[in-house]
Amino acid sequence: MAAAARTLRIGLIPGDGIGREVIPAGRRLLESLPSSLNLKFSFVDLDAGFDTFKRTGTALPDKTVEVLKKECDGALFGAVSSPTTKVAGYSSPIVALRKKLDLYANVRPVKTTAGSSGEPIDLVIVRENTEDLYVKEERTHDTPEGKVAEAIKRISERASSRIATMAGEIALRRQKIRDAAPVSTRSKPMVTITHKSNVLSQTDGLFRETARKALAAERFASVVKEEQIVDSMVYKIFRQPEYYDVIVAPNLYGDILSDGAAALVGSLGLVPSANVTDGFAIGEPCHGSAPDIEGKGIANPIATLRSVALMLEFLGEEAAAAKIYTAVDANLDEGKLLSPDLGGKASTEEVLNDVLKRL
Ligand SMILES: NC(=O)c1ccc[n+]([C@@H]2O[C@H](COP(=O)([O-])OP(=O)(O)OC[C@H]3O[C@@H](n4cnc5c(N)ncnc54)[C@H](O)[C@@H]3O)[C@@H](O)[C@H]2O)c1
Numbered sequence: 001m002a003a004a005a006r007t008l009r010i011g012l013i014p015g016d017g018i019g020r021e022v023i024p025a026g027r028r029l030l031e032s033l034p035s036s037l038n039l040k041f042s043f044v045d046l047d048a049g050f051d052t053f054k055r056t057g058t059a060l061p062d063k064t065v066e067v068l069k070k071e072c073d074g075a076l077f078g079a080v081s082s083p084t085t086k087v088a089g090y091s092s093p094i095v096a097l098r099k100k101l102d103l104y105a106n107v108r109p110v111k112t113t114a115g116s117s118g119e120p121i122d123l124v125i126v127r128e129n130t131e132d133l134y135v136k137e138e139r140t141h142d143t144p145e146g147k148v149a150e151a152i153k154r155i156s157e158r159a160s161s162r163i164a165t166m167a168g169e170i171a172l173r174r175q176k177i178r179d180a181a182p183v184s185t186r187s188k189p190m191v192t193i194t195h196k197s198n199v200l201s202q203t204d205g206l207f208r209e210t211a212r213k214a215l216a217a218e219r220f221a222s223v224v225k226e227e228q229i230v231d232s233m234v235y236k237i238f239r240q241p242e243y244y245d246v247i248v249a250p251n252l253y254g255d256i257l258s259d260g261a262a263a264l265v266g267s268l269g270l271v272p273s274a275n276v277t278d279g280f281a282i283g284e285p286c287h288g289s290a291p292d293i294e295g296k297g298i299a300n301p302i303a304t305l306r307s308v309a310l311m312l313e314f315l316g317e318e319a320a321a322a323k324i325y326t327a328v329d330a331n332l333d334e335g336k337l338l339s340p341d342l343g344g345k346a347s348t349e350e351v352l353n354d355v356l357k358r359l
């Protein structure tokens, strides 16, 4: 008798701007996976974002959090249009969600395809996702010389240790995959701890020391450990991106490094992420709501399609993830149906259909 299909319930949170154009593409991808994978999906539409805030007075309704916690196996998040000037009562829903669900790791692979020219890039940024300056404890006070604003940068042993452990585990998993390939591109896994403890000796110092200790565990004996100050890492990541394997970073450096690394592979529209905690993951493209192209139907859906794959990987569905990666890479390597950010003319829909055809 055939094994019963696994059914996964997926929360869909499009958010604002092009989030509303790429999340439906993610849903169609899940609905189009071959039946041989023995996977079924049910979906629940959930609200969050600036439009939700304007409509309801809250950017992250309690219902969204409750449904994710109680009903869902995983979720997809598009993007939100967080204003750059303070709006009373608004707070970034994705930042809040990461904390409320304790999605402590933000995993961001940046990779070229086999058909790309130049040295292959295959690195992953493992970004701490709950603290650092993202605790958002800011205040402003008046002084005789004018206003002064300050923010707390919180780094804890607990968060630094678990993110470094996650980075070590990802490094081991990646090496296992490389070793199984016909030609392995790297003989040993490597984790680079990034920090600025030359200046911030207490906060980034604690991150570096704690990450170092976590990676000293016996099970990471085969992992090469390195440390690098974040500014020189930016330089080296632009000069020699092929050098890196896994980078573990405090929250803000990880955010900035991942957008920078996206430039190396051609577009923000290509880079996925997964917000991860034990047994649960939210796939989220690294890009934002892209107001400059919103509503034009030309957003590149590939970051979202890869985020679907990454979510599935963290939910234990590696075979489904592999199918998606292969189909996306084939679309990119053929290069006939590319969206405008990659120099093509294809719409979101055309890119999606081309990927679906290749599944
Ligand atoms: N996870 C999130 O919700 C998230 C992430 C980043 C930014 N934001 C928010 O997004 C808003 C806009 O921010 P921004 O303009 O600085 O960054 P952005 O990532 O939205 O856009 C930067 C540039 O990349 C392009 N781009 C991004 N995604 C693309 C895609 N899929 N296809 C083609 N081109 C793409 C845009 O057109 C733009 O030129 C802000 O309000 C910010 O707060 C949200």
Ligand SMILES: O=C(O)CC[C@H](C(=O)O)[C@@H](O)C(=O)O
Pocket (backbone or CB within 6 Å): 080, 081, 082, 092, 093, 094, 095, 255, 286
């Ligand atoms: O604009 C927002 O509400 C959040 C942006 C968000 C972040 O983590 O800072 C985004 O830059 C990201 O990389 O997920």
